[in-house]
Amino acid sequence: MSAAVLAVEVTSTWYLVLAAALFCIGMVGVMVRRNPLVMFMCVELMLNAVNLSFVALASELGDIRGQTIVLFVMVVAAAEVVVGLGIVVAILRRRPKATADDLAELKG
Amino acid sequence: MELFVFICAAAMVLVGAIGVVVRSHPVHAALSLVLTLFGVAVLFVAKEAHFLAAVQVIVYSGAIVVLFLFVIMLLGVDNVEDLRIEPITVQRPLATVVGIGTLALLVTAVVQAQDSVRTGSGTGIDEAIATGDPDSNVRQIARDLFGDHVFAFELVSVLLIVAVVGTVLLSRRPDKSLTSDGGRR
Structure with missing residues (x-):
């Protein structure tokens, strides 16, 4: 690897572009997949993309508040996963093979 | 590196x-x-x-x-x-197009705006790092969290309790002794 390649500076723009790519992959996953568990995982991917851009901009601006917000996002994501998985468990216990297409009505 | x-x-x-x-x-x-x-x-x-x-x-x-x-x-x-089953025929091409379109939009916006970000305009992560304090990151987050955002921090604790109680209620099996009287709970 030559010195010119090593001298390339990794700016925040790289991180933001990576976060955008991660967000779009997660978005496509939510739209394409039908297993509710995998859809939850794709939502986690999108949340991580947002966290990554928060941290990149916090470092770029030299402001710690971006990292504090990421902490809050993580807590809310944990709460969301707990409630969401509770609902998924309740649904799949009634209908073991349910996919997102079968869940058009709320009444069990 | x-x-x-x-x-x-x-x-x-x-x-x-x-x-x-x-x-x-x-x-x-x-x-x-x-x-x-x-x-x-x-x-x-x-x-x-x-x-x-x-x-x-x-x-x-x-x-x-x-x-x-x-x-x-x-x-x-x-x-x-089975990923070959495609219940809605246009769903996957459409989702791919939407995903690539959103990616193009976001990348364009980021690249356009990269010079307008005011570098280092905040209250300083780099200063704390420059002083060589190994705990500086934790200390800064703690000062910000328990100083400016202490109310949000308390609200988050309420949110966690609500989530835990809600999940316990959701995933509990219905009690037979309570539902035997004509399904009344």
């Missing part, structure tokens, strides 16, 4: 994310998610967010993914989803 770290972590993140979307087995998808989360933790370290990197590994990889795996194994839904 920074370039090398970024490329490795970015490859981890993207490979894991694509794995989550395309693997048909839910357990494989969850393990790909672990790869992505570790890559994001590496990027957090590269961006001087050491405390968040630790929290990322503990909360996401340690708790959330384990919760996913527990649910997969508890319910026995680890059957392979």
